[in-house]
Amino acid sequence: MSKFSKKRGKSNPKISTASLPDIIFMLLFFFMVVTVLRNSELKLTNNLPSASELTKIEAKSLVNNIFIGKPLEKYQAQYGSSPRLQLGDKFAEVNDIPIFLEQHRVKVGEAKAPRITSALKVDGEVTMGIVQDIKTTLRKAGQYRVLYSAKPKGN
Amino acid sequence: MAFGKSKNNRLDNEINASSMADIAFLLLIFFLVTTTIEADKGIRVVLPPWSDEPPDILQFEKRNVYSVLINASNQLLVRSEPMSVEDLKDNAKEFIMNPGNRDDLAISPQEAIISLKNDRGTEYKTYIEVYDQLKAAYTELRDDRAMAKYGKEYAFCTFDQRRVIRDEIPLNFSEAEPTSFGKE
Numbered sequence: 001m002s003k004f005s006k007k008r009g010k011s012n013p014k015i016s017t018a019s020l021p022d023i024i025f026m027l028l029f030f031f032m033v034v035t036v037l038r039n040s041e042l043k044l045t046n047n048l049p050s051a052s053e054l055t056k057i058e059a060k061s062l063v064n065n066i067f068i069g070k071p072l073e074k075y076q077a078q079y080g081s082s083p084r085l086q087l088g089d090k091f092a093e094v095n096d097i098p099i100f101l102e103q104h105r106v107k108v109g110e111a112k113a114p115r116i117t118s119a120l121k122v123d124g125e126v127t128m129g130i131v132q133d134i135k136t137t138l139r140k141a142g143q144y145r146v147l148y149s150a151k152p153k154g155n
Numbered sequence: 156m157a158f159g160k161s162k163n164n165r166l167d168n169e170i171n172a173s174s175m176a177d178i179a180f181l182l183l184i185f186f187l188v189t190t191t192i193e194a195d196k197g198i199r200v201v202l203p204p205w206s207d208e209p210p211d212i213l214q215f216e217k218r219n220v221y222s223v224l225i226n227a228s229n230q231l232l233v234r235s236e237p238m239s240v241e242d243l244k245d246n247a248k249e250f251i252m253n254p255g256n257r258d259d260l261a262i263s264p265q266e267a268i269i270s271l272k273n274d275r276g277t278e279y280k281t282y283i284e285v286y287d288q289l290k291a292a293y294t295e296l297r298d299d300r301a302m303a304k305y306g307k308e309y310a311f312c313t314f315d316q317r318r319v320i321r322d323e324i325p326l327n328f329s330e331a332e333p334t335s336f337g338k339e
Binding site (some may be wrong): 025028032035054082097123129132142145149151 | 175176179180182183186187189190195196197198199200201202203204205239256273274275276277278279280282283284286287290293294316324330333335337
């Protein structure tokens, strides 16, 4: 007979799964480390523009996010369709920004306060009017470090 | 015999670890779902302190000012000439360095000032694109300078070397209050 039909006894060898938990744990730790728990639900469109001159932000705790965009469809009945800003998880007015910044400053502490950056996450379709109002407010509030959030250019 | 039986049991009292993988899987799936690998990247700017009087751009010599205007239809006017965004970077580089010593371009990189003005109706996308191109012009010039001086790119220079380059080619941006002709 051919050698392929050789009988090898009755034992059926099992693959050892002893190392499976280790592999899974490794993956688990990876995801735990890279995870940023999403703390605010976006209530407006936020399609960031793309740019090439990007700087990465080093300390996440020293950043406060200001979202600007058109309200999503389900909120349009209540808030209209013109661009608005969102601080934390709710819609806000431009003159709410100083209080928002002050709260963040208190949370971060006196020593690190000068290193706070405001990240402006602005939808690309929004016109400059509201952005300009916010920039003016930031300047008046003494918040000079600003980051125009953008996506890396795909090329 | 009851005694012998219990002795027999004691021989293989391992903890059953087969559910460990399931627990780990559960945690893994939780983190997989909640993860947003979010790279917080963007263009870093430092805004000037607020002052009630507008910056007086006329105090500078006309040849040193590179004025960029963006109107409400997202069109560019660079030094009174229409221009497309694609040409902006190279044009700005030529203006800043002035390699041909022309008398209508900047005297030196230290004197060069970029004056940016937009309309309230300008799209944010266009504004960022223009800002990005102008910043890219400076980045490339600094890279070239660092290459010629220290043989490496600006980003890889030491702190002191970077300061030297920064003093040679400073980034002078001036943003005027926007016009409000366009629809917001």
